[in-house]
Amino acid sequence: MKLQRMNRRAxxxxxxxxSGALALTACGSDDNGGTTTGTSSSSANASSIKCDNAxxxxxxxxxxxxxxxxxxxxxxxxxxxxxQINYKGGGSGAGVTSFNQGQLAFAGSDSALKPEExxxxxxxxxxxQGIDLPMVGGPIALGYNVPGVDNLVLDAPxxxxxxxxxxxxxxxxxxxxxNPSATLPDLKIQAFHRSDESGTTDNFTKYLIAxxxxxxxxxxxxxxxxxxxxxxxxxxxxxxGVKQTSGAIGYFELSYVGDGVKAVSxxxxxxxxxxxxxxxxxxxxxxxxxxxxxxxxxxxLDYNTKxxxxxxxxLVTYExxxxxxxxxxxxxATKAFLTYIASEDGQKLLSTIDYAPIPDAIITKVRxxxxxxx
Numbered sequence: 001m002k003l004q005r006m007n008r009r010a011x012x013x014x015x016x017x018x019s020g021a022l023a024l025t026a027c028g029s030d031d032n033g034g035t036t037t038g039t040s041s042s043s044a045n046a047s048s049i050k051c052d053n054a055x056x057x058x059x060x061x062x063x064x065x066x067x068x069x070x071x072x073x074x075x076x077x078x079x080x081x082x083x084q085i086n087y088k089g090g091g092s093g094a095g096v097t098s099f100n101q102g103q104l105a106f107a108g109s110d111s112a113l114k115p116e117e118x119x120x121x122x123x124x125x126x127x128x129q130g131i132d133l134p135m136v137g138g139p140i141a142l143g144y145n146v147p148g149v150d151n152l153v154l155d156a157p158x159x160x161x162x163x164x165x166x167x168x169x170x171x172x173x174x175x176x177x178x179n180p181s182a183t184l185p186d187l188k189i190q191a192f193h194r195s196d197e198s199g200t201t202d203n204f205t206k207y208l209i210a211x212x213x214x215x216x217x218x219x220x221x222x223x224x225x226x227x228x229x230x231x232x233x234x235x236x237x238x239x240x241g242v243k244q245t246s247g248a249i250g251y252f253e254l255s256y257v258g259d260g261v262k263a264v265s266x267x268x269x270x271x272x273x274x275x276x277x278x279x280x281x282x283x284x285x286x287x288x289x290x291x292x293x294x295x296x297x298x299x300x301l302d303y304n305t306k307x308x309x310x311x312x313x314x315l316v317t318y319e320x321x322x323x324x325x326x327x328x329x330x331x332x333a334t335k336a337f338l339t340y341i342a343s344e345d346g347q348k349l350l351s352t353i354d355y356a357p358i359p360d361a362i363i364t365k366v367r368x369x370x371x372x373x374x
Contacts, residue, residue, distance in 0.1 A: 048345045051081035054336035056329065061088040062095020062108030064234040065200050066136040066317040068255045069355050070108065073341045076349075083333045091234060093197025093222045099320055100124060105330040106338070107320040110199020111222060112298035121322070128324025128374075131296040133366050135341055136317040137285045137356035139276035140204050141257050142264035143242050144249040146170055147185060153178045155267040160208045160215035162249065163191050165228035170247060178267060185247075192241045192250030195231035197222035203301075203315040204251045210303040211312070251313075254278070255354040266313065269306045280311035281356040288316070290362065295323040295369050297362065316358070324374050331373070338370045 060070075067089035074085045087108070088094075095107035100120040112132045113121065121130030142159065144152055149170075154162075158174050161167040167174060171184040194201045201224050208216035218225040230248075232241045239256035242248040249264075254276050257263045265273035274280050284305055292298035298318070305312050319338060326334060340346050347357040358366065 048343065049077055049080040049340050050336060051083075052332060052336045052339075054081045054083045054333035056333060057084045057086065058105040058330055058333050058337065059086050060095075060104050060106050060108065061090050061098050062320070063092045063110050063199055063317045064089045064236065065092075065110050065138070065253045065315060066108050066355075067235070068253075068353055069136050069317075069350055072349055072353055073337075073346060077337055077340050081333075081336060083337070085333075085337065089234065091194075091196040092199035092202070096320065099130065105321075105327070105334045108317055109320055110315045110317050111202040112292070112296075112318055113320060121320075124325070125322030126325030128322045130320050131294075131323045131369070132292060132298045132318035132320060133338070133342075133369060134297055134299055134316045134358050134362055135319045135338075135366065136350065137281055137358055138278070138315065138317075138350075138354070139254050139281040139311045139356070140200060140207075140251050140313045140315055141254045141276040142249060142251055142266075142313075143239060143257050143261040144264060145242050145246060145261060146187065146249075147246060149179075149182050149184065150262065151179075151265070152182070152262065153265045153267055153273045156208060156211035157215045160212045162189055163193065163208075163229065164216065164226045165191070166215075187247040190245050190248040191229040192238045192245075192248055193224045193226070193229050193231055194233070194235075194238060195224075196233050198224075198235075199317070200235060200251060200253070200315060204313060206301075207303040207313045253315075253354070254281075257354075266311065268310070268312050270308050270310075272308075274309060274311045276311050276313070278351045278354060278356045280309055281314045282359065283307060283310040284312060284314045285316060285356060286359045288359075288362070290365070295372070297365055297369065299362070314356070321373060323369075323372075326373060335370060335373050338373075339367070342366045342370055 070087045092109040096109050098104050099107035102124045118129055170187045202222045205220040209220050232238045235252040238250040239252045242250040243260050263276050265275040267273045287302050288299040291300045299316050303312050350357045
């Protein structure tokens with residue numbers, strides 16, 4: 001399983017490298033503005049993509065958690081429709097800020113818009129407001145680099161103490177208790193966190209707040225609050241720091257695990273510890289509740305799950321867009337791209353690159369909302 005995941009990741013990264021160098025060319029269209037589709041056999045799902053008058057360029061930014069997914073989607077969509085999409089992946093905080101400054105066609109965020117951010121969006125969305133559309137699911141993996149330890153189990157209290165600098169050695173008694181058969185080294189723990197404002201941080205700390213409030217007394221949010229540890233920008237930066245540092249642990253999406261970095265299994269209180277995977281994340285996300293109002297589809301996740309095989313540290317990345325008042329120049333391309341990534345084919349792609357598709361009951365509502373964007 002691990003080898004398959006690494007092979008998939010290698011193929012995906014190779015494909016993304018090619019996509020970055022592609023000269024994007026427009027697909028054919030009829031004079032009546034009808035639907036156009038791509039014919040390139042190298043583009044996954046290209047024949048099912050409806051361009052619907054999409055043209056020009058789109059600028060987007062936000063969640064680095066979904067960057068690998070967006071890159072794969074952009075490759076297929078751009079080859080089919082000739083639309084150039086530049087998704088920076090600078091972090092959820094940067095994406096929301098830039099969206100509310102009117103700089104982006106859409107933003108990605110691992111945290112839903114706050115009330116004050118919705119209010120600010122009304123200045124950009126003429127006659128409407130920014131809404132949250134859940135599009136990408138997945139586990140937040142705790143990646144570690146500890147020589148000689150291949151199967152590490154941790155629980156919420158232990159994780160909280162590690163990331164709050166209360167547990168500082170890998171052979172600490174609390175870690176030994178959870179891993180009685182492991183040979184744990186007398187090695188300093190190097191805990192990596194995000195230096196930028198991040199929805200991944202927000203979701204990871206929500207898990208700690210929900211499950212072990214006695215050991216995690218911070219209020220949470222996109223900005224890291226605990227003292228100590230190492231910091232790095234973006235999920236890729238944290239993953240690189242863990243890979244390069246003996247004794248390191250950090251949090252990032254499952255697609256960044258591999259190549260020297262292993263993932264922690266979580267003791268949730270279920271019969272067996274749960275490893276991060278697309279299946280175990282989907283089991284948790286399937287229990288999410290829609291708590292948004294109107295066109296907004298904000299979800300409430302269950303971080304305290306003890307269901308067998310359900311991984312508790314999950315996130316959902318939202319695409320943020322105006323429900324009304326989108327810019328006329330970018331609306332057709334924005335709707336076409338969002339329609340593709342919410343489609344059955346777009347969602348199927350996620351599980352091939354270590355993300356979790358959004359459950360049917362929720363993604364059906366997303367598709368209906370996208371159809372009504374104006």
